[in-house]
Amino acid sequence: MTSVTPQERAPGGPGGQRKREPARPTREPPGRAGVPTPVVLSGSRAGGLAQRPVDTAMPSAGPLVDTFGRVHDDLRISVTDRCNLRCVYCMPEEGLTFLPRAELLDFEEIVRAAAVAHRLGVRSVRITGGEPLVRRDIVDLVRMLAAVGFADLSLTTNGMGLATLARPLADAGLQRVNVSCDSLQADRYARLRRRGDLHRVLAGMAAAEEAGLAPMKVNVVLLPGENDDEILAFADFARRTGRIVRFIEYMPLDADGAWQPDRVVEGARVVAEISARWPLEEVPGSKVDHAPAERFRFVDGGGEIGVVSSVTQPFCGTCNRLRLTADGSLRNCLFSDDELSVRDVMRSGGSDEDLATVFRRSVWGKAAGHGINAPGFVPPVRSMSMIGG
Numbered sequence: 001m002t003s004v005t006p007q008e009r010a011p012g013g014p015g016g017q018r019k020r021e022p023a024r025p026t027r028e029p030p031g032r033a034g035v036p037t038p039v040v041l042s043g044s045r046a047g048g049l050a051q052r053p054v055d056t057a058m059p060s061a062g063p064l065v066d067t068f069g070r071v072h073d074d075l076r077i078s079v080t081d082r083c084n085l086r087c088v089y090c091m092p093e094e095g096l097t098f099l100p101r102a103e104l105l106d107f108e109e110i111v112r113a114a115a116v117a118h119r120l121g122v123r124s125v126r127i128t129g130g131e132p133l134v135r136r137d138i139v140d141l142v143r144m145l146a147a148v149g150f151a152d153l154s155l156t157t158n159g160m161g162l163a164t165l166a167r168p169l170a171d172a173g174l175q176r177v178n179v180s181c182d183s184l185q186a187d188r189y190a191r192l193r194r195r196g197d198l199h200r201v202l203a204g205m206a207a208a209e210e211a212g213l214a215p216m217k218v219n220v221v222l223l224p225g226e227n228d229d230e231i232l233a234f235a236d237f238a239r240r241t242g243r244i245v246r247f248i249e250y251m252p253l254d255a256d257g258a259w260q261p262d263r264v265v266e267g268a269r270v271v272a273e274i275s276a277r278w279p280l281e282e283v284p285g286s287k288v289d290h291a292p293a294e295r296f297r298f299v300d301g302g303g304e305i306g307v308v309s310s311v312t313q314p315f316c317g318t319c320n321r322l323r324l325t326a327d328g329s330l331r332n333c334l335f336s337d338d339e340l341s342v343r344d345v346m347r348s349g350g351s352d353e354d355l356a357t358v359f360r361r362s363v364w365g366k367a368a369g370h371g372i373n374a375p376g377f378v379p380p381v382r383s384m385s386m387i388g389g
Helices: 107-119 138-146 162-172 186-193 198-210 228-241 267-277 342-347 352-364
Strands: 074-078 124-128 152-157 176-180 217-222 244-249 280-282 294-298 304-308 321-324 329-331
Touching (some): 074 107, 107 138, 107 352, 138 152, 138 162, 162 176, 176 198, 186 198, 217 228, 228 267, 244 267, 329 352
Parallel strands (some): 124 152, 152 176
Antiparallel strands (some): 294 304, 321 329
16 A cells, blocks of 8 residues: 655745734634635645734734634643653753742642633643652642633653643543653663653552553654654554554754754654555544644554644644743744733733733734744744743
């Protein structure tokens, strides 16, 4: 069977406030109240529609929509910039300065901001870091967020603390977890993560499944010459365990500033290698959701893998995500330094309506794309651990 390759996605443009390439339209049906209607521009890439910004005022009601018609209903909440590992593609081994604890949002502030987002149409929340399981009393925060009523409440973790916390987290209302794991070889895992224990992470995965935190996704960042020879091993891992392995392209978000374009293992290569061994087909309906991963299932029914091709096949045109940093700043894009502080609004006595305005302003200011591949691209000042994945 011929191997499949990821579908075409519209390119991004430069970061920050610089001019960006047009994005593909939102997959929301056109014509919704307060939502700009997508328009097709000539010169778009095959398989992708483009959309020009609308010349209207920021809406004060309806969904969180930007000038390109993208509706935002997914919020990533970072609860700490600290981590108990030092992955080579994320944090330096020594010397990183962490936020003073007084600058972090407390649980009541996190939940208040989340509740405002929920009233504005946010339906999915993912708790991130740093490593969220190092935040003291994280189970209490999960319980508080679960009470808000989100349709989906999940958490991304390196898995080091998952074996002991999986059951309490599930009992508190967490629905599923993503676990980062970049090698199935214990010595290599330790080298890439600089700390940590692969066997402890695998035990955490098992505990999470036993607690009902499923479906589980296992995130793998591929680095050339480091772990890209494990593509088939991870595919086999997905087939044996039923866990969804997602291969993620290395992004320019490392604190060391070592990222270079030639350090990216392309998602298309991953799909081709796996499909040559175990034929793949696209998961039906996967092109019409907002998930960053392109999803593929094994033709013989052996499970599922995904590729997150943020660099080589940007999906900015359908992005529906906002991020709240641990110190209370809203970011509308991983790669933009534009931030608006909800912490300052809350600590200065602002109302929930004031918070809603901050959310709307953040979304309305979102540019068409991240621009990683554009000349002059400058990585954001904050690294991934400081932003939240």
